[in-house]
Amino acid sequence: MASKANKELESWIKHLSGEDMPVFSGTVADVTESVNSEDSSASEVAQTILRDASLTSRLLKVANSFNYNPGGKKISTVSRAVMVLGFEQVGALTLTLALVDSLSEGVQRHKLTEEMAQSFHAAIQAQQLAKKMGCKSPEDIFVATLLSRLGNMAFWAFSGQKGTEVLNLIQSENLTEQEAELQVLGFRLRDLTVGLSKSWSLGELLDDFLSDHHGNDERHNIISIGQELAEAAKNGWDSEQVAIIFEQAAKKLGLSVDEVEELAHQNAKHAKEITRIYGVTDASKRIPQPNIDMGLIEEDVDEAKSDSTDEPRLTITEDTSTAVTSKYPEPDSNVQLTIMQEITSAIEEKPSINIILEMVLEGLHRGVGMDRALFAILSPDRRTLTCKYAIGEDNERLCKELRINLSNTNNIFHQVIDSKKAMHVPSDPKKLTGTLSRDTLTLLGPPAYLVMPVIVRSKVIGIFMADRNASGRDIEEKDFIAFQQFCQQANMGLTFLAM
Structure with missing residues (x-):
């Protein structure tokens, strides 16, 4: 029994x-x-x-x-x-x-x-x-x-x-x-x-x-x-x-x-x-x-x-103004603004640098509407980018496995770091200005990507990257602009915290 x-x-x-x-x-x-x-x-x-x-x-x-x-x-x-x-x-x-x-x-x-x-x-x-x-x-x-x-x-x-x-x-x-x-x-x-x-x-x-x-x-x-x-x-x-x-x-x-x-x-x-x-x-x-x-x-x-017989379900009330049904977040200018304001307030409290990086990634994901966003840190010898934080699609795998070799000067990520400028890496292979390694393509999938260097006191310490590879949605110019605004705010905040 x-x-x-x-x-x-x-x-x-x-x-x-x-x-x-x-x-x-x-x-x-x-x-x-x-x-x-x-x-x-x-x-x-x-x-x-x-x-x-x-x-x-x-x-x-x-x-x-x-x-x-x-x-x-x-x-x-x-x-x-x-x-x-x-x-x-x-x-x-x-x-x-x-x-x-x-x-x-x-x-x-x-x-x-x-x-x-x-x-x-x-x-x-x-x-x-x-x-x-x-x-x-x-x-x-x-x-x-x-x-x-x-x-x-x-x-x-x-x-x-x-x-x-x-x-x-x-x-x-x-x-x-x-x-x-x-x-x-x-x-x-x-x-x-x-x-x-x-x-x-x-x-x-x-x-x-x-x-x-x-x-x-x-x-x-x-x-x-x-x-x-x-x-x-x-x-x-x-x-x-x-x-x-x-x-x-x-x-x-x-x-x-x-x-x-x-x-x-x-x-x-x-x-x-x-x-x-x-x-x-x-x-x-x-x-x-x-x-x-x-x-x-x-x-x-x-x-x-x-x-109970007419309405058998438990009533769960939800704020319909914030309810989201899509698997991937849509761009939302209001969310972008509130998160940017929150980052500014957080910087004034002088938190750890990691907190600011994490808040920026969340802004890129939920505000700009990117499927995923990551921060990769530059090694002391400046030859490798290693994923430190990632939010969104496949984030755990990226943090464990993403290592980008920068020894090839034609590598797109090397170009971003060397130029200290943001880049909208196009999806059309004919429009690429540089190369991507097979390992990087295997982990990230093909472009389009948005990439921008993280600069503290005029020195590049890593990069932000975001894409919509999982959903297959297009990345528009306004998305690239919003991406740069978040990254620029991070650069200013990190420079302030490093003083």
Whole structure:
């Protein structure tokens, strides 16, 4: 029996990984690796986000909300978001948005909305408690708490007939959810969460918490309190269950009951707003608020149930003014302007040179609408260009493999460096003014390219290059002009930073 249950569980994990939530599982792996790597840069975190234009626009929208950017200074690039908010916060935002996207097609609308509301509520409660207690990484606690019921959310999003069977057992035979899950599936949805966490490498904190071997880890206590508050609050903030949890939490955290109650009420309001900002409006409405008649909440539930057959999808709201449907970004003069202004502001703060390079590449990709953009650094002996940063199509391969030999003076990249001038390398071979090596053509594909030297204190230190090879779109003169403007701004900024 246990063997059959294990096979069923493995089947669910495999199906969710390969068919239902492959983008989320891949995003988790990429973001976790980038955020946890000691050698990681803003561009590496940005790479994961920039692969999805819709995710990029939504991340920037959330990053510019008052809750994350109370100063109101506009954030227009992912690189800038990492610089201002930090790796951990941007990582948490990205994973949350990816989760919301992955669950947006959920068919059991009412149960999925309920699970997402509870998960977001618990995550915000835990995160804010972590900040109150001075925990080192409240963002990690937010993510671990949010994903601690991932199995429940994933099941109700993609359960099909099995979900209906579980609901029928709960309603007709008066079984608990766990009893109904075991009878229909052969395993609990908590077991599915454990399996997904291990399979998708959701993090050591979540794995340890789910193992039930909490020990004296304060973070585990905080996650538990967040979960318990979110669960109990569904019965009303004035319920006896909530009062008991307030007392238990006060003892565990070394706070007064009044302090815990006040903080929990504030967190509930904050959770409602944050969930709305993430675009999950249905779930936002389901987060219980203090001093609100629970009868009104129950009325909403009945309404959701009655609507479930007519409108089975979870409502995800998105800012249509920033939504992008094309795989490759289109030129956008407004985006160009805002990113150039942001680069100017960043230069005044004297960040690392790498940050400016990364912001310029993002401007070329998202603003000028290039399929990819890269910065290659010139070797000390000035004989080789090596790709250091790349954004867009095939970026990882370029960073690993692109090496351009400059020993041939007829080489086009040698000509750009020698002349210290930008070049629009034409697609027509008859119009080429120089040569390109076979290795370079293999990696980059045939022209057209835009190339411009990076000059600091009158000395060339590398080149910017961009193209539209992947999409096959033409590069117009206005694109070349915009490309040069970004590169020139980089040159001025880097010279200023080198002073």
